[in-house]
Amino acid sequence: MQIQDISPQEFKKAIKPYTTLVGVDFGTKRIGIAVSDLMRLTATPLKIVSSLDEMIKTLENRNIGGFIIGLPLLMNGEEGEQAALTRKFGDKLVEKYNLPVLFWDERWSSKAVTRVLTEQADISRKRQKEILDKAAAAYILQGALDLLSCIS
Helix, strand or coil, X not given: CCCCCCCHHHHHXXXXXXXXXXXXEECCCCXXXXXXXXXXXXXXXXXXXXCHHHHHHHCCCCCEEEEEEEECECCCCCECHHHHHHHHHHHHHHHXXXXXXXXXXXXXXXXXXXXXXXHHCCCCHHHHHHHHHHHHHHHHHHHHHHHHHHCC
């Protein structure tokens, strides 16, 4: 079963107040995870995991209201193979948690984060590899939080 896309407005209506949103940068080898505060103002990088099971364990005892999953669209806006895998991952999250999922265009997230880490934070390439996926998850989540805060 593939979950249906919902709009940011529908997503905001579906999430319970004072719950954490989880940002996800899905990859076949690594999954970056970020979390919001309960007021949903700030995204914080949490961890990089290698499987759904490890992600579930990492998120234990968190009051989760929904997931923002980065959707890797092709540059022309179409969905490719990686987007299909990401949607399947979203299906598994819905099966496990029964919470709303909002897919978020992530075409520029890794490039934007890499640029900040290199130019502004002066972090080495080796260290960037260690934090890129969770930083990208935070970037994705923060973009969604910013949009959701504008929706009444």
